[in-house]
Amino acid sequence: MIKKLHKSGVTAAAGVQAAGIHAGFKKRKKDMALLYFPEGATVAGVFTKNKVKAAPVQYDQQALQQHDRFKAILINSGNANACTGKQGKADVEETVELLAEELNIQPEEVLVSSTGVIGMFMNMETMKKGVKAIAPEVSEFGGAAASKAIMTTDTVPKEVSFTFEVAGKTATIGGMVKGSGMIHPNLGTMLGYITTDVAIGQAALHAMLLKAADATFNHATVDGDTSTNDSVFVAATGKLDNPLIVSADDAGFAEVEAAVLSICSQLAQLLVKDGEGATKFVEVLVSGAKTMADAVSVGKSVATSSLVKTAMFGEDANWGRVITAAGYADTEYFDADVIDIAFSSKNGEIQLCEAGMGVVFDEELAKKILEADEINILIDLHLGTEAASTWTCDFSYDYVKINADYRS
Structure with a gap:
């Protein structure tokens, strides 16, 4: 049985903290968000099928192939860091090092997302100041601020969270998403972050996310454009302490799969309802x-x-x-x-x-x-x-x- 929660979406699950601040990529509004998993989380991701992939997308794809546990995801809005060549890749690596140092974690435990204008180099002085400012701000109450910080042309933040049953225990799943234009099947200027307290392996989590994204986000379109930066992540902290789910045969797999599908469906519809200039x-x-x-x-x-x-x-x-x-x-x-x-x-x-x-x-x-x-x-x-x-x-x-x- 699914029960909606009123608490902020992305921090609804145990073991998740977040923050959102104004770092300076935009003139006034919040433009940097941080998701932090103090005890780590198993993370899976799906990304744009556009042949032009932003530097952070390339970095994250490789990182997720090499590791399954992470402690932080940093997101900036206002600059996509796309079509920026070797400098863009170097800026991602420097950002990862900066955040790892501030949080006292390993660089390989960090993922990065960017959204905004394509073809501009990242202002690394702004990034450095932002990373230093946001690290101390993370808390279990920071989800709402984070959802505002990832917005670009969005008119409203988009969050969802609910509980469901897994192996006789009440599990929680929550998420936030940004996107208003360039939304088209195969994702499109869309960043999504889903968190849950379920204990699950990366392969099983990735299979669920891939299937859910194909049935939901890839069935949403605003303007027919597919972006360079699309990314959807799901992070599982394991704080529920259920028997580890590693395959479709394990107890709880079907329930978690249904929950991931449900939250992706809700978030995808929120994207379309907030399509740029949309009235219907x-x-x-x-x-x-x-x-x-x-x-x-x-x-x-x-x-x-x-x-x-x-x-x-x-x-x-x-x-x-x-x-x-x-x-x-x-x-x-x-x-x-x-x-x-x-x-x-x-x-x-x-x-x-x-x-x-x-x-x-x-x-x-x-x-x-x-x-x-x-x-x-x-x-x-x-x-x-x-x-x-x-x-x-x-x-x-x-x-x-x-x-x-x-x-x-």
Whole structure:
């Protein structure tokens, strides 16, 4: 049984401390966060599939291949440290050394994340001052500050935490995520940090995270851009003292896997709801596909369509844009002559297309349905039994304004 907690997300689990401060990468707002595991934590991570990977992503990927236990994750916002060459890599290594010294831990126990403007060298004087300032600030009450410090164009911090049962004990899982633009399947300018008190091995944890990320974060899209810095980490402190979980056959594996999937789903939906300039949350539900791959492909194609997203903002029941986007999806099985399309929300449901052709519908009801802040686009391919959901948001005038002014 899952029970939501009111305590700050990322520090809800035992053995996790955090802090968030203004280091100086931004003019005023908090821009540095630290997660600290005094007794260590088993950590797994998944990263961007963009061929251009930021220096911290490259460092973390290698570190996680070499080690499974870590004590700290440092995050800065305002500078992505991407496309910075050898200097960027050297700056990551120096940052790791600086934090390790301040926390009196080993450099190999440190991971690093960055988000912000691409192509700028890191201001290491600011980094040094920030590391010295943040290290003494960590506490079990620092989760809220940390979630604010990782924000870039986000309008609100995004945190979730809840309890669940494992081997007769009450386990806790919590997390925070940042991301508002450049959100697209395969992650996108998105940083996520999940913590739990469960005792679990890295391989099992990684398998759970990989599966959950594919089913959640990779089904979320804001603008179709995939970033250089995307990273999602899950850290398990083992403070629950349950029998160690190392494989799918072990007691508690299914419960932990379900919890990781649930928190990833909740965090992914928070990302989309806070899409840059977004006024509506849109779920594209594709059913009747011959294969799961086809269901996913159609959903992502429709969810990424700028014309569909602007229609949602304009509250225009233009189903032609939906079927067009479905038609150019990369599918193996597709028959335009059998597709049904409908829109629904808390204000009702209306069918717009039947067997690939438009039907007469009530325009006023359609507009009322699209006036809601959460909308469903329902697509039935009538070719099989597979189904999939993709989450997106509308495109508003503010999206252009936010991104036109990003560097200023």
